[in-house]
Amino acid sequence: MRGYHDIGGNAAGPVPKLELPWLFWEKKVEAIRNLLGDGTRRLISLDELRHGFESFGVEKYKRYSFYRRRLEAVIDTLEVKGVLTRGEVDAELARIRREWEDGESHG
Amino acid sequence: MAHTEHAHDHGHEPLVIEDDAGNLEGLHLIEAVQAVLARKGLISAGEIMLEIQAIEAPGRHLGARIVARAWSDPAYKQRLLENGKNGAAELGIKVGEAQLEVVENAPGVHNLVVCTLCSCYPRxxxxxxxxxxxxxxxxxxxxxxxxxVLEEFGVDLPEGTVIRVHDSNADLRYLVLPERPKGTEGMSEEALAELVTRDSMIGVARLGTEAASSSQTAREPN
Structure with missing residues (x-):
C-alpha cells in the first residue's frame, strides 16, 4: 500500500519558493529529538520518528506543519515506549498556558 | 501568501505553515515535553541549548569548501566522488546523519536532489x-x-541535457558538485568557495549563469 507521505510523482502546483525563518520552537523540536536519539539515551531513532508521522493518520499529516508533525511523532513515540503519557504533557501544557496568559494580562 | 495555507485548515496545499497561534501552540507544546522530560531526569536545559547551537552551525559555507576543494584538486575530487563522507572528513567536516554521495554536474549532465518521502537533506x-x-x-x-521544476527556479538547461534526479533517504544523502564557472582559473580556493551557492549544491541553480547566485551568497551569513 502506498502511504500518504509517498507523494513522489504526484501532480502538484508550482513550488512555493519560500525561505521561511527557522523558529526557536522548531529548533527546540529538532534539538530534543536529536538528544532523545543520541547514544546515551537511544529513546527515539530517526526511523521511529518517521514511522510516527507516517502512521499517525493523513488528517494530522495534512493539518500540521513540518515541525509540528515531528513534535507530535516524538510525543506519540515516547508514549508508546512508556517514557511519558499524553496526560503528563497536557498537564504541563495547561500550566505553561496559564503562566503565559497571566504574563500577558499583567505585562 | 497565495500558495500556502492557514495552519490547521484542510491540507491540499503545497506547504503547511503555522500562523501565529500555531507557532505559539508549538512553542508551548515543546516546552511542556521538555518539562516532563526534565522532571524525569532525561534531558536538561543546558543540553538543549548546546544541541541548538550544534544544529545552527552548519550552512552553505561547509558545502562550498568541499566544492571549492574539488574544483582545485582533481585527486581530491576523485576521492570525494568515490566516498562523499570520507571526502568531507578530509576537510574536518563530519557527516553524521547518513552516507553522502556527491554527484557531479558536467556539460550535458545536470543533477537534482530531492527527498520525495520526507525531508532527507545533507544537514x-x-x-x-x-x-x-x-x-x-x-x-x-x-x-x-x-x-x-528547474525552469521555475530559473534554470535554463541547454537542449539535450540529461537530468539525473536523486531521491534521498534516511541512509543516503546527496550533494551536487556544480560545474566550475568559466573565468575562474587561478582563483584561490577561498575565493572559489564564495561563488558556491546553497541552491547550486541542491541542483536548482547553476553557477556563473545568473546574477542570482551572487545575491544569494551575500544574503546568507553562513
Missing part, C-alpha cells in the same frame, strides 16, 4: 533544508517533471 553540510525543499509540490514534481 551536517548545508544546515536545515529550505522551506520549498520540504513542500509537497517540490517533493511530488521533482521526480515527475524535473525540467519544468
Amino acid at each position: 551536517s553540510i548545508l544546515g536545515q533544508p529550505p522551506s520549498w525543499y520540504i513542500s509537497k509540490a517540490y517533493r511530488a514534481r521533482a521526480v515527475r517533471e524535473p525540467a519544468r
Whole structure:
C-alpha cells in the first residue's frame, strides 16, 4: 500500500519558493529529538520518528506543519515506549498556558 | 501568501505553515515535553541549548569548501566522488546523519536532489533544508517533471541535457558538485568557495549563469 507521505510523482502546483525563518520552537523540536536519539539515551531513532508521522493518520499529516508533525511523532513515540503519557504533557501544557496568559494580562 | 495555507485548515496545499497561534501552540507544546522530560531526569536545559547551537552551525559555507576543494584538486575530487563522507572528513567536516554521495554536474549532465518521502537533506553540510525543499509540490514534481521544476527556479538547461534526479533517504544523502564557472582559473580556493551557492549544491541553480547566485551568497551569513 502506498502511504500518504509517498507523494513522489504526484501532480502538484508550482513550488512555493519560500525561505521561511527557522523558529526557536522548531529548533527546540529538532534539538530534543536529536538528544532523545543520541547514544546515551537511544529513546527515539530517526526511523521511529518517521514511522510516527507516517502512521499517525493523513488528517494530522495534512493539518500540521513540518515541525509540528515531528513534535507530535516524538510525543506519540515516547508514549508508546512508556517514557511519558499524553496526560503528563497536557498537564504541563495547561500550566505553561496559564503562566503565559497571566504574563500577558499583567505585562 | 497565495500558495500556502492557514495552519490547521484542510491540507491540499503545497506547504503547511503555522500562523501565529500555531507557532505559539508549538512553542508551548515543546516546552511542556521538555518539562516532563526534565522532571524525569532525561534531558536538561543546558543540553538543549548546546544541541541548538550544534544544529545552527552548519550552512552553505561547509558545502562550498568541499566544492571549492574539488574544483582545485582533481585527486581530491576523485576521492570525494568515490566516498562523499570520507571526502568531507578530509576537510574536518563530519557527516553524521547518513552516507553522502556527491554527484557531479558536467556539460550535458545536470543533477537534482530531492527527498520525495520526507525531508532527507545533507544537514551536517548545508544546515536545515529550505522551506520549498520540504513542500509537497517540490517533493511530488521533482521526480515527475524535473525540467519544468528547474525552469521555475530559473534554470535554463541547454537542449539535450540529461537530468539525473536523486531521491534521498534516511541512509543516503546527496550533494551536487556544480560545474566550475568559466573565468575562474587561478582563483584561490577561498575565493572559489564564495561563488558556491546553497541552491547550486541542491541542483536548482547553476553557477556563473545568473546574477542570482551572487545575491544569494551575500544574503546568507553562513
